[in-house]
Amino acid sequence: MKFIPSLQQGKLVRRYKRFLTDVLLADGQERTIHCPNTGSMKNCLFEGEDVWFSESDNPKRKYPNTWEIAQTDEGHLIGINTGRANHLATEAIEQQVIPELAGYETLKKEVKYGNENSRIDILLTAPEQPNCYVEIKSCTLLEDNSGYFPDAVTTRGQKHLRELMEMAAQGHRAVLLFIVQHTGIDRVSPAAHIDPEYSALLKQAANSGVEIIAYGTTICPEEIKVTHAVDVLLDECI
Structure with a gap:
């Protein structure tokens, strides 16, 4: 971008x-x-x-x-512009930077879904493949040499996890994608010290079939782009 x-x-x-x-x-x-x-x-x-x-x-x-x-x-x-995360993710998927999300024919944005009046950030589809629902979150909080999400209590984020779990239960692919917009972060964990409910739901989602992945970015005043995978450590909490 x-x-x-x-x-x-x-x-x-x-x-x-x-x-x-x-x-x-x-x-x-x-x-x-x-x-x-x-x-x-x-x-x-x-x-x-x-x-x-x-x-x-x-x-x-x-x-x-x-x-x-x-x-x-x-x-x-x-x-720090969280609105850029969706654009970065879309660009990375289209350029096949994220292999976990490659191989789909169509990409749609802001599609209504779920039981709680939600819109999925990205819906990927292809013939004879399960739909892939991708929720995108921007991670920028660095503490004690680790990245954390969220940086404040997020009831909206909790809702999105519940919606993803429902999609996984229906047989679709459900993916939570962290776009790490911080050049000092090389791993991401749930911020249980900030939002314990979100942290518990994230672990529940992972155990329910929701795929949790994270990708880092290179950042400079000329551009930001998704470049590399980042580890997700669900048990690394402060």
Whole structure:
């Protein structure tokens, strides 16, 4: 996923009111930009470090700039725009970067399914094969040299796990795909210390036939792309 036009750079001043971020530009001016991450952004906010943001040409937007990448104190880069995860996953599937999801003829997005009024992120289909339901989550929380999901309690995420378990019970393929948008994360575990219910459901889902996979990304101001598999350790909890 290339950034066109190129991203602009600044220094993080603060994030506030959930959806707003102030950045300091090279000329000394401060600019308020949109923060597209609805989570807690735990361990993703490093005041004074570099950030990169995109610009929209939509004249109706109050804040035309969107925060895309953050840098940590240790120099790791984080893709903080959670809305990019689905695009990254789609691109990776179409380019056959994820072998577990290869071999399907059609890819549909945001398809209604399940008993709890849900929409699956990606539905893969092919003749004479079970449908493959793929739920995508963006992982950006790094603690004690390990990646964790979620970074805040997620009742929505819990619902998605229940829906996936139902699809698996019906004989379909059900896949939870973590897109790791943090260059310092090389393994992912459920964050039982943050959302014990989600952690328990994730382990239950794995035991019920839901496939849990994770893929990491390379990140730079020019592009973010899915490049490599990342270990999922369901019993590695803080």
